[in-house]
Each structure stands twice: as C-alpha cells, then as structure tokens.
Amino acid sequence: MARTVLSLQGVDIFQNKHKVLSNVNLQVKQGEFIYIIGKTGAGKSSFMKTLYADLPLTEGHGTIVEYDLRQLREKDIPYLRRSLGIVFQDFKLLPDRTVYGNLHFALKATGWTEKEAIDRKIEEVLDKVGMRTHIQKMPHQLSGGEQQRIAIARALLNDPDLILADEPTGNLDPQTSVEVMELLKEINANGKTIIMVTHDYALLLKYPYKTLKCDDGTLFEVVYKTT
Numbered sequence: 001m002a003r004t005v006l007s008l009q010g011v012d013i014f015q016n017k018h019k020v021l022s023n024v025n026l027q028v029k030q031g032e033f034i035y036i037i038g039k040t041g042a043g044k045s046s047f048m049k050t051l052y053a054d055l056p057l058t059e060g061h062g063t064i065v066e067y068d069l070r071q072l073r074e075k076d077i078p079y080l081r082r083s084l085g086i087v088f089q090d091f092k093l094l095p096d097r098t099v100y101g102n103l104h105f106a107l108k109a110t111g112w113t114e115k116e117a118i119d120r121k122i123e124e125v126l127d128k129v130g131m132r133t134h135i136q137k138m139p140h141q142l143s144g145g146e147q148q149r150i151a152i153a154r155a156l157l158n159d160p161d162l163i164l165a166d167e168p169t170g171n172l173d174p175q176t177s178v179e180v181m182e183l184l185k186e187i188n189a190n191g192k193t194i195i196m197v198t199h200d201y202a203l204l205l206k207y208p209y210k211t212l213k214c215d216d217g218t219l220f221e222v223v224y225k226t227t
C-alpha cells in the first residue's frame, strides 16, 4: 500500500480573513500525479501556499510529508520546505549567478556543507533534467524552458517525496510546455508525487491524470465523461 503524502480533512483556505476555499478533503498517495485547475482567482495558488506553509492552516486537519500543518512552528517551516520540491511559473532563479551558483546556493541554504557532496548532487540533478552542459551559464543565457528545467533540478536537490508546481508551464510555449511535462512525467514515473496547478487544457488531454477543480469556493475531483 502506497503511503499517504498529503491528507486534508475539513480544511478551509484563507487569504487574511477572506475564506477562499471551504471544507477541502483530499488524500494523496505516494506516486500520484494530480492536477489542480480552475479559473483565475479561484484559489489554486492559495491552496498550494497552504501546503508549503506560506499561508497558515487554521481550520481543519492537514498533514503533508509527516508534518502536521496545524502544529507547525516557525522553525519547522524550512524543514517542511526541504522535504518538498516547489516549482513556480516564473522559475525564480537568482539572476546574478550561474546555474551552478543557483543550485549551490539552494544546497547551502538547506544545510549542505561538504564541497564534494554538493558538486556530486548538482551534477546528479542536472543530469536528471538534461542540463549538465549548461552548468556555467547565467539564467539570462537560457531559454524559458531551460530555466524551468533548472528550477525543477533545484526542486529535486533534497530528494523530495512531493513536488508542488504552480503553473510550471504558464510562461512557456506549447512545444516547450510539452517538454517540461515530459520531464515531470519521468520524475513521477521514478516515484515522486506531483501536484501541479495548470490552465493548460492541451496538457490535460495529452497527459490525463486525476484532476481537481477549484470552483465556487471549494475543491472537487473532476470526473471526465467518456462519451
């Protein structure tokens, strides 16, 4: 039986005092690939932010990769984020340093100290995303799709069980989106759980996975009609 990496029961999602989603119930098992869809402002990013503790969980019960989101203390948050891989629409690479520098910075920030282990890890994740030859490039010397690959490599550094991706293909053209999706699919096939927010219906059709929709203040599974 695959273990549960995310469990939400009766969770409300807030932006300040404003309730964005009510009574969210969700169980995600290790190895699943899940889409979150819904129109702009529906609460997709707020949902994701609650999962990586950028927004506090104040109503209901939630556990994510062994952490109880209600019991979380400030000092636990870096450790929680270390056991997640987080990917954003705008890549969020540091513009003033190379690919190596970006990954080095992320490892240092999560407690890595030994130079040889750091270098080995950086080469390993760059291999996984097919970007090893770009190690000395600056972000501005990379295409959007290449920058997103580096951001995905960064998300893999601490070998997370769960990857949270908020519109990872949102800034990419259709062909590049498919390439990034192929990469995520491969990462998922290697056992990582992925929760991905997307607006891209072409991707949903090409890569059908369990889909949850944010609408009307709640989150529910979409069941596709096969007629």
Ligand SMILES: Nc1ncnc2c1ncn2[C@@H]1O[C@H](COP(=O)(O)OP(=O)(O)OP(=O)(O)O)[C@@H](O)[C@H]1O
Binding pocket: 015, 016, 020, 038, 039, 040, 041, 042, 043, 044, 045, 046, 047, 214
């Ligand atoms: N920092 C914030 N402070 C207050 N309200 C916010 C904040 N961020 C978002 N909201 C509000 O919360 C609601 C949900 O926003 P959210 O960003 O979760 O939507 P979304 O589904 O991710 O939309 P999009 O598809 O545009 O990214 C919206 O009404 C939005 O205006």
Ligand SMILES: [Mg+2]
Binding pocket: 044, 045, 046, 166
């Ligand atoms: Mg959003």
